[in-house]
Amino acid sequence: xxxxxxxxxxxxxxxxxxxxxxxxxxxxxxxxxxxxxxxxxxxxxxxxxxxxxxxxxxxxxxxxxxxxxxxxxxxxxxxxxxxxxxxxxxxxxxxxxxxxxxxxxxxxxxxxxxxxxxxxxxxxxxxxxxxxxxxxxxxxxxxxxxxxxxxxxxxxxxxxxxxxxxxxxxxxxxxxxxxxxxxxxxxxxxxxxxxxxxxxxxxxxxxxxxxxxxxxxxxxxxxxxxxxxxxxxxxxx
Numbered sequence: 001x002x003x004x005x006x007x008x009x010x011x012x013x014x015x016x017x018x019x020x021x022x023x024x025x026x027x028x029x030x031x032x033x034x035x036x037x038x039x040x041x042x043x044x045x046x047x048x049x050x051x052x053x054x055x056x057x058x059x060x061x062x063x064x065x066x067x068x069x070x071x072x073x074x075x076x077x078x079x080x081x082x083x084x085x086x087x088x089x090x091x092x093x094x095x096x097x098x099x100x101x102x103x104x105x106x107x108x109x110x111x112x113x114x115x116x117x118x119x120x121x122x123x124x125x126x127x128x129x130x131x132x133x134x135x136x137x138x139x140x141x142x143x144x145x146x147x148x149x150x151x152x153x154x155x156x157x158x159x160x161x162x163x164x165x166x167x168x169x170x171x172x173x174x175x176x177x178x179x180x181x182x183x184x185x186x187x188x189x190x191x192x193x194x195x196x197x198x199x200x201x202x203x204x205x206x207x208x209x210x211x212x213x214x215x216x217x218x219x220x221x222x223x224x225x226x227x228x229x230x231x232x233x234x235x236x237x
Contacts, residue, residue: 012207016120044069049082049212058082058090060202074224080216092117093213109221115206124212124217125141133163133222137210145170145207148177148214165200165211174200177215179223194225
């Protein structure tokens, strides 16, 4: 079990104490909100991050302006502030405006994870592939640590969608990020999604925070819906 590192932000070490090395997270029950439902405007997303016992360990809030949200849609740049239960910001996620289609390999997606805010601890970088969603998890020095590989068709129909966390040689699967199937009614009529993150047993606590950042990036890239627009089903879109 990871020991608390006093150099990290207060509350940050909670990432390392998830039972079974899993930290599922999900949207609160009020997302997307009446304003978005009835007027078609995209509002800031809000999230709860829970352990396997269902206890909230963090909550997160997207910080973007109205114009960015509604003009750029799921591809929008964002800052997400993750706070502990005392309201202290312990992790900051920053995503720049970039492309995500395999047709534009020179400017693919990435996200920076800071803990405490202002101190980068890692990055998640999209890798070019004609069919599969692929990402590299990097440390604060931009050194590759792990790989993430998703399915060719990203479609959550009656089953979970799994993005496998692999070793750098992509031979062994050591964890996963899952978009969890929540049932027909919730999937069809709400913008609320549930995800689960399974960590490698011996992963450094900083890299566990980076994996949570990867979960947010995957959510925005493939499962964020604006109005009546369908979600993406692959990197070719």
